[in-house]
Amino acid sequence: MELRHLRYFLALAERLNFTQAAAQVHVTQSTLSHQINRLEEELGQRLFDRGARHVALTAAGELFLPQAAKALAEIDIGIAMIGASDKAFTGALSLGTTMTLNMGLVPRCLAIFSQAHPSMRLTVEENTADGLIADMRAGRLDLILAYKPFDLEGLLFEPLYSEELVVAVNERHPFAARKRLRMVELHGRDLTLPARKYTTRVQIDEALRAAGAKPQIVVETSSIAGMLALVQQAPMATIVSRSALADHLGLLAIPLEGPTLQRTPGLIWLEGHSRTPTMASFAAVVRRVAKTLAEG
Template identity: 65%
Template sequence: MELRHLRYFLALAERLNFTQAAAQVHVTQSTLSHQISQLEDELGQRLFDRSDRRVTITAAGELFLTKAINALAEIDNGIALMNTLNKDLSGELRIGTTPTLNMEVVPRCIAQFTEDHPSVHILVEEETGDELISGLRAQRLDLVLAYRPLVLEGIVFEPLYTEEMILVVGERHAFARRRRVRMAELHRRELVLPPRKFTTRQQIDEAFTAVGAQPFVVIEMVSLAAILALVEQTALAAIVSRSAWRGRDGLYAIPLEAPTMTRMPGLIWVDGQPRAPAVAAFASIVRGVAKSSARDHLEWSRGKSAPNPRS
C-alpha cells in the first residue's frame, strides 16, 4: 500500500464519482479506477460498489475511511513539521535531565542546537527521574533526557545507549591502581554517594545488598561535580556513571564487577503527546550525540583492563 492509494481512496469516498475524484487528485479516470482496484486487492475487501449510474462506499470502506483519514492527517502533520525545521525556529524549549547527563551529554546537545537555532530560548531543569516525569506529565517540560524509569505507564522511553557504573577514586585511595574492584570489596569502605531519592543511589544500594556488603556512606551530595572534586581531594570513593567521570585528571576510574552495574539513558515522552518542531530538532541532535557516547563507552570497555584506565 502506498500513500497515493490512500489519497485516491479519500478523494473517491468524498466525491463518490470517478470523474470528479480523478480531477481532484489530477489523474485520469482510468488511472484512479486502476489504483482503487489495486488497493482493494491488497486489502482483500471491496471498498466501493460500482454501477453505471453511481458509486457507493461499502461497509468495509466506511470502516477503513476513518483510519485512512487519521493516517493521512498524521503524515501531513509530520511533513509540515519537517518543513518547519528548514526555517528559523523560535520560542522556548524546556528540557528536563538528571545531574549525570547534565555534566556532558546535555551541554553537547545544547551547543549543537543553539548553533543551528539561536533564536530558541532554552530552559534546563535538573531533578530526579520521578520529578522530571511529573514535570513532563504536567506539561512543564517539553522532553526529558534521563535514565530508564522503573514504571513506564503512560510514557514512552526511547533508549539511547548503555553505560557502566564505575568506582572513582583519587591518588590517595588504596584502590587507585587496581584493575577492577568487586562490589563486596567495598564493604565498610567510606563512600560519597547521591541521596537515596535518586534512582542511581537506589541501584547502588541494591547491588550492595545483593552481595551482603555495607559500605560507610559518610557524605551524600547531589552535585556530581562536587562529588568528584571531593573524591580527588580526599581518600573517599564514589560510584558514578562513566560519562560523569569522563577522563578527569587526578581521578582513577575502576571497573566494578560481581555485579556489574549498567544504566540506560534515553528520551522520555508522554505517550501520544504531539512534538513541536524545536522538540523534534533537539531530539534528533540527542540521538546523534548518543551514538558518539556509545562509541566512546565501547572503546573504554575494550581497554578497561589497564591498571589506570584514564584518558
C-alpha cells in the same frame, strides 16, 4: 499502496459521498472510485458498501480507518519536519534532564542546536526522572533526556547508548591501585552516593544488596559535582558513570564486577503526542552527539 490511496480513503470515509470526497482531494469522481477499487483489491477487502443513494464503511473499513489516519498523520508530520529541517527556528524549547547528563551530553547538544538556531529560547529543567516525567505530562516540558525509567507506561523511550558505572576514588584511597573491584568489596567501606530519589541510586542499592554488600553511606547528595569534589578530598569512594569523571583530575575510575553496572540514557516522549519540527531537530542533534560519545 500509495499515499494518495490513503488520502482518498480518508476523504471518502469522512464524507461518505463520492462527489464531495473527490472535490476535497481535487480529482474526478471516476478517478476516486477507481483508486478506491484498487486499494480494496490490494487489501483483499471491501472498505465501503456502495448503494444507489448511500456509502457506508464496512467492518474492514472501520478497522482500517484509525490506522490509516494515524499513519498518514505521522507521514504528514515527517514531511513538515523535512521541510523545516534547514530553516532557523524561533520560539522556545523546554528540555528536562538529569544532573549527570547535564554535565556533558546536554551542554554539547545545546551548544550545537543554539548555534544553528540562534533565535530559539532554550530552557533546561534538571530533576529526577519521575519529576521530569510529571512535568512533561503536565505540558511543562517538550521532551526529556534521561536514563531509562522503571515505569514506561504511556511513554516512549528511545535508547541512545549504554554507559558503565564505576567506582571513583582519589589517588590516596586503598583501592587506588586496583584494576577491578567486586561489588562485595564495598562492604563496610565509606561511600558517598546520589540521593535516594534518583533511579541511579535505586540501581546501585539493588546491586549492593544482590552482592551482599552493606557499605557505610556517609554522605547522600543531589549534586554529582559536589559528590566528586568530596571524593577528591576525603578517603571515601563513590559510584558514578565514567563520563562524569572527565573534568575531575586526580580521580581514578575502577570498573565493577559481580555485578557490573550499566545505565542507558535516552530520549523520553509522551506516547501518542505529535513531535514538532523543533523537537525533531533537537532530537537529531542528540542522536548525533550520542553516537560520537558511544564511538569514543
